[in-house]
Amino acid sequence: MKVEVRVFATLRQYLPGLGVGEPKRVDLPEGTTFAELRDLLKLPLAEVKVIMRNGLQAEPEDVIADGDRIAYIPAVAGG
């Protein structure tokens, strides 16, 4: 499965070398969950507050689909 992964704000430090908003293209085996991909990328569990798949909320145990646009997001809010 080929997917695009983006990380933002304080999570960017864990995937150095990517431009702002630039995705990392990853090849994954069928059945990989968002939690498993998070761990594969070594994103600390405690720092991932929200997961998005194609702009929709996703849960860690959900299974990733081919072509997904994935985002791991830390705690954010503002005005």
Add this chain to the structure above:
Amino acid sequence: MAKQILRINMSKLEATYEPVPEKWARWGGRGLTSAIVCDEVDPACHPLGPNNKVVIAPGWVSGSPAAPSSGRTSFGGKSPLTGGIKEANSGGLSSQKIAKLGLAAIIIEGMPKDGKWYSVFVNKDGVKFEDAGALAGKGMYEVDTLMWKKYPNKPAVIGIGPVGEMKLSNAGISVNDPENEPGRYAGRGGLGAVLGVRGVKVMVIDDTGGPGVDVANKDLFTEGRKKLTDAIQAHALTKKDGGLWTFGTNVLMNIINEAGGLPTRGFSAGQFEGAAKISGETVAENIEKRGGVGTKHHACHPGCIMQCSSIYTHEDGTAFVSSIEYETSWSLGANCGIDDIEYIAQATRECNDIGLDTIEAGNAIAIAMEGGYLKYGDKAGALKTFDEIRKGTPMGRIFGQGTEATAKAFGVYRIPTVKGQSMPAYEPRAIKGIGVTYATTPMGADHTSGYTIAPEIAGVGGKVDPLTDTDKTGLSLTFQAATAFIDSTGYCLFIAFPILDIPEGWDGMAKTVAGVTGQDVTGEKVIDIGKEILKKERLFNEAAGFTKEDDRLPEFMREELLPPHNVKWTLPDEELDKVYAWVHAG
């Protein structure tokens, strides 16, 4: 020492100090400005006439020892933009200095008979009125510099730029930050025009030698302060080196874009291909690269420990502008189809100088693009509009009146406003709860007044799906009530994020209010107290002529699909009417 109300009468050029009457004694911040406006301003008055007032109040806790992030000021009056009650809230130096002079609120009323401009200087010895004719027409950067040259002790400077002098409905009230930049604003709703009608160009507040703020129960206050501080410092969003510290509110640009809720090119789409270029991450990278005086974290008021502001620099490291907020980068950027952060920095500076609310300013430009006056993405053309506003040309005056006036000048249908105020940086079709807030808050389309973004997007204070209509009316009301309370405390609203996730912090906030005021305020009472404030504001608006038809989103949002999720506004109007049904129930 009992606090006082300072009443400034601009018709007589007189200042009187009054004891706080019993009916207002419970209140601070927004609770107090709304109480005073409801008591003293005729809801049917013309907002630019002699009977409107500007009320300024620090919060309950403002100025008390080491209360973290507690220097916010509430400004109240009848809004020329919405025609309803307004509380506009700002950081900067004003709150703590007003509080430390022993003042619960300042009421500015009347209008000078001679039509002149005045500066009003307030210190421990009283109030001085001076001719400010020499300041007329000057931008706030120059006014702030002149006021710190003229007066000692680095005072608070509250003022209006040229657009407020012209009494236009997108005039905000500027408050200087600790570096004396006019970067903080009581921006929304045109209260700068209301101050302009009073003939006040600038008000200077020096608290040196003032009586300070009394704390009724020091142990309770200290206990609460520690709990609240611990919560702020523990939460990933608000702690040192956390999200807001590092990236400011513009941390949201990429996230709201990812969620498909970033209003783009006049609310025609929910995703902008240039979002990354105008995001908080890009701003932070540039600040770091350029060095000099730039800083990613910056306190907009003394004692703030979240420090979400920043000082953006030119390429040579010299100061450019403070601060590029998310709303500002969005309204001047994505909503106008512009992806150049340097243009946005310049346009932000123009707004700071001329005295404009950046949200309304960007929306007005986008509407002009929608109407064909400019093309989407035209930076040079957009920058020229600020020149027009500053000079008060006919086109400039239209822009200075805000989004609806500009829409009318160009025959535009797709107007993203509620109660005459334009929507901020969250598309209601993709984030339903914030749409309920936009529709029903007494403030007009306003995001801070009921920030359901926290649970709908950020997973803060719970987690709900932004795309469903279910349970959003209750969610919005809860946030509106909690916000009305927090707006009364003097704390920055951003303490809501840690204290929604960390109950000890919520309890701590309530204890600091109880500790300072001596009132029986607890965490359990926050929502009910907030609802008292909301009820007053709703009743003012009803008396001003508002009906349920004013609690509606624009027609085009029911009709048009918003990409990428291809969604419409679907919540039935009868559901919106439930949000405030309790005001007249039983």
